[in-house]
Amino acid sequence: MALKTTSDTLAKFKDPALCRNLLDRIRTELPGPLAFMEVCGTHTVAIFQSGLRSLLPEEIRHLSGPGCPVCVTHEGEVSAFLELARKDNVIIATFGDLMRVPGPKGTSLKQAQAEGCRIEIVYSAFDALALARKHTESRIVFLGVGFETTAPTVAATIKVAKEQGLDNFLVFAMHKLVPPALAALLQDPEVNLDALILPGHVSTIIGVEPYRFLAKQHGVPSIITGFEPLDILQALLLIIDQRKTGRPQVVNQYSRAVADDGNPKAREIMAEVFTVSDSLWRGLGRIPNSGLALAGEYQRFDALTTLGVEVHDLPPLPGCRCGDVLKGKMQPNHCPLFNKSCTPATPVGPCMVSTEGSCAAYYKYAL
């Protein structure tokens, strides 16, 4: 097959014959049990959907970490955005994934909408600006969730809102940063993992440098990885190779989309609009310097201060073990609620709500 176009080239990363060869090499070279964790919802889905999970040797254990932005959104943040939705003259603009995330007492945005709250699903933060232009008499509150991939898109949107004088546009910034969460995870003595598959598109923005400590301080082989089956298999081979040589390193497997220094322009925009702050993570608790708050002159776009809402450190939902699932301590099907009271149709926790949540992926592909 001639690889004349970019489309052909990208399709080759799914090639079954090449995958089989890489799988054979993994089987031959695997020196012993290996538990690897990915921290990206797209990796979770890719590993299940492609069938890789069922093809890997049994000695390789796949753990899904805190990589789904909806899943790591803290109980206190969910409660706060539900409170924002009930404020007078507010229209919530949100990515669709957040609609069914259960808050305290099983309430959700979807339920709030049914009760008359104004909630609009948007595909991009930028679409929320159009709402602000259309509804000048209302305040538009965009729910800013997501990691370093998404945060620059929200920052760029806020900059445009400022330039265009859209003062009725507000943001609830719940953005989270991946490297501090990985540091917190590796400091937890109950977390057992041998290697990390690092999120490709977060890395598109932040580059390689912020991950160096994973190998240097923690001795964990860590591979920035693309999302096609060949990418994931190659990453596993690189991990096996590092284990054999005893030299853990951070390697950029996904160099077609990740430059070593990431995307400096996106980071500049992010640094202009946001400042690094502490953040609450579901399952992981408060992690220092792991979130983003509005900075300087952009603070006037802060939905929480403008509308007088606070984020409280609320306890987990009763019976919900999403926190343990997010840390890789518990396989989704070992949760007492899994496929009983908690299903994609009746989710108790966020890992079952988001299509990228590990419980939802497990339910869809592994049952």
Next chain:
Amino acid sequence: MCLAVPMEVKSINSELNVADVEIAGVKRQVRLDIIDYPASVGDYVIVHAGFALRRLDREDALETLKLFQEGLNFQFN
């Protein structure tokens, strides 16, 4: 929601800072605020939440595939 997909640039409007992109018949308009390397028509860009994040490096993708090919005695060129 953290999904990001490669899409082909079909046209660029520098004045509005947007590009029309397409993959498998799905068409979108994306913002060019945060992409660091200017994309041209025909390039593939990684699209996330209505923004182009980065241009995909086709030469680099071919290099990666070549590594597989050489390591596994595979033929495609």
